[in-house]
Amino acid sequence: xxxxxxxxxxxxxxxxxxxxxxxxxxxxxxxxxxxxxxxxxxxxxxxxxxxxxxxxxxxxxxxxxxxxxxxxxxxxxxxxxxxxxxxxxxxxxxxxxxxxxxxxxxxxxxxxxxxxxxxxxxxxxxxxxxxxxxxxxxxxxxxxxxxxxxxxxxxxxxxxxxxxxxxxxxxxxxxxxxxxxxxxxxxxxxxxxxxxxxxxxxxxxxxxxxxxxxxxxxxxxxxxxxxxxxxxxxxxxxxxxxxxxxxxxxxxxxxxxxxxxxxxxxxxxxxxxxxxxxxxxxxxxxxxxxxxxxxxxxxxxxxxxxxxxxxxxxxxxxxxxxxxxxxxxxxxxxxxxxxxxxxxxxxxxxxxxxxxxxxxxxxxxxxxxxxxxxxxxxxxxxxxxxxxxxxxxxxxxxxxxxxxxx
Numbered sequence: 001x002x003x004x005x006x007x008x009x010x011x012x013x014x015x016x017x018x019x020x021x022x023x024x025x026x027x028x029x030x031x032x033x034x035x036x037x038x039x040x041x042x043x044x045x046x047x048x049x050x051x052x053x054x055x056x057x058x059x060x061x062x063x064x065x066x067x068x069x070x071x072x073x074x075x076x077x078x079x080x081x082x083x084x085x086x087x088x089x090x091x092x093x094x095x096x097x098x099x100x101x102x103x104x105x106x107x108x109x110x111x112x113x114x115x116x117x118x119x120x121x122x123x124x125x126x127x128x129x130x131x132x133x134x135x136x137x138x139x140x141x142x143x144x145x146x147x148x149x150x151x152x153x154x155x156x157x158x159x160x161x162x163x164x165x166x167x168x169x170x171x172x173x174x175x176x177x178x179x180x181x182x183x184x185x186x187x188x189x190x191x192x193x194x195x196x197x198x199x200x201x202x203x204x205x206x207x208x209x210x211x212x213x214x215x216x217x218x219x220x221x222x223x224x225x226x227x228x229x230x231x232x233x234x235x236x237x238x239x240x241x242x243x244x245x246x247x248x249x250x251x252x253x254x255x256x257x258x259x260x261x262x263x264x265x266x267x268x269x270x271x272x273x274x275x276x277x278x279x280x281x282x283x284x285x286x287x288x289x290x291x292x293x294x295x296x297x298x299x300x301x302x303x304x305x306x307x308x309x310x311x312x313x314x315x316x317x318x319x320x321x322x323x324x325x326x327x328x329x330x331x332x333x334x335x336x337x338x339x340x341x342x343x344x345x346x347x348x349x350x351x352x353x354x355x356x357x358x359x360x361x362x363x364x365x366x367x368x369x370x371x372x373x374x375x376x377x378x379x380x381x382x383x384x385x386x387x388x389x390x391x392x393x394x395x396x397x398x399x400x401x402x403x404x405x406x
Contacts, residue, residue: 003187003247004155006195012155013162016058019091021048023160025167025300030273031289038298039289040173042164045278045306049115051234052157052304053084056184057145059156061088064143068094074142076133078104078126080234080305081147086115097142099133101125105309127238148184149241158188160302165196174296175201177285179304180213180255181235183244189302190251201253201296205284207232208257213240217248217255231263231312234281234305262287267308268320279308325383327356329375330390333399336362336372344374347396351389354379 004012023046028039044052057075061068072095075085082098089096096117100109102124109119122132137144146153164170176193178186190202206214209230215223224239240248248255263280266287270278278286285301288294321327334344341360348355359375380386390400 002151003191004151008155009158009192012059013159015062016055016156019058019088020055022163023047025169028274040300042300042302045276045303049083049087050305050307051080052160053080054087055159056153056156057084058088060145060150060152063152068143071141073145074133074137075145076130079108080307082112083115085145086112086117090116099129101129148182154184154188157185158192161189161192172298173300174298175294176300177203177205177288178302179235179281179284180204180206181237183240187247194251202251204252204255205288206235206257208259210236211257212238214255214257216240216245231260231280232284234279256288256293258284258287262291264316264319266290267316277306278303279305325386326380328378328386332374333371334374336370344398347392351392353389
């Protein structure tokens with residue numbers, strides 16, 4: 001495996017342009033105002049299939065087009081790479097097979113099948129699916145499309161940076177922040193950026209729960225690490241390639257790792273203030289800015305994809321409201337008689353607190369005869385508003401037994 005050179009990436013841009021979407025470079029006003037920086041977002045969330053992966057898949061398949069048309073294409077993936085390969089094959093009229101682990105969420109299986117691919121579920125984890133796909137490629141002559149360890153794949157991903165450097169808005173940007181899993185995206189982009197803007201700073205970002213490449217970068221040798229559950233499953237690589245590691249050491253200003261709370265916060269900020277749905281791996285560059293880890297003022301963040309599962313997004317947004325104090329749970333002791341519920345609900349109405357759920361319990365271990373506990377999930381404007389509500393309840397002689405987050 002070798003990193004692509006600039007001319008290969010320019011050639012890739014010409015080849016894949018009929019099949020991909022040139023994605024916008026947008027200012028992120030909220031983050032700029034709150035950090036004092038000038039923040040831009042390269043929005044691969046708006047790419048066909050919702051991820052940058054189609055770029056590399058398209059370039060690799062087009063480079064191997066005669067064999068691909070004759071024997072078909074195969075890949076192993078549980079997410080964005082699967083859809084990228086399936087989509088470009090549909091556009092080109094090529095048979096595609098995607099091997100996915102048996103644990104792959106049904107929605108991702110259906111999305112991949114929706115692009116016309118044959119999906120085979122094999123093995124408990126991605127490595128099992130990968131090994132099976134390699135065997136099928138060997139026995140049936142399919143063209144195997146690696147998600148990152150391929151020069152043509154990396155060249156396709158590097159077209160993102162060509163679009164950046166061609167955009168007048170990119171101007172005097174001082175730094176670019178890019179998510180790192182296997183390393184194909186950052187290798188392709190760094191090749192372009194360092195060739196055309198040698199002075200620019202390039203930061204890699206990964207998840208602490210998938211630390212293999214990050215640890216390898218800082219310790220100077222390839223380290224294999226088990227992956228823990230992470231919102232940024234798109235960068236959950238167990239091991240990097242030695243040549244890839246050497247390239248990263250030569251081209252990156254620094255390599256950062258973010259925790260799950262930071263990733264969740266970034267997803268919430270993008271949804272609420274950027275009006276964009278971004279998956280965990282795509283939100284990593286924003287998390288690095290929110291944590292104050294990038295010193296440069298004019299910074300471009302590559303949002304690599306937006307394919308987050310709805311249940312995961314719901315959980316993250318709920319958690320964000322809790323952290324901001326906008327969603328709280330109160331346990332209030334009230335008189336167990338007619339009008340008892342109205343008495344406290346009137347206080348809440350006066351304070352403009354929105355009741356989301358109510359649980360009314362009689363005869364608990366700590367309530368007296370004639371009392372009942374009411375457990376309330378409330379939506380408020382924030383911590384100060386919550387304090388006002390609690391004070392008002394206490395002024396009306398209500399006993400607050402507990403204050404917890406829902």
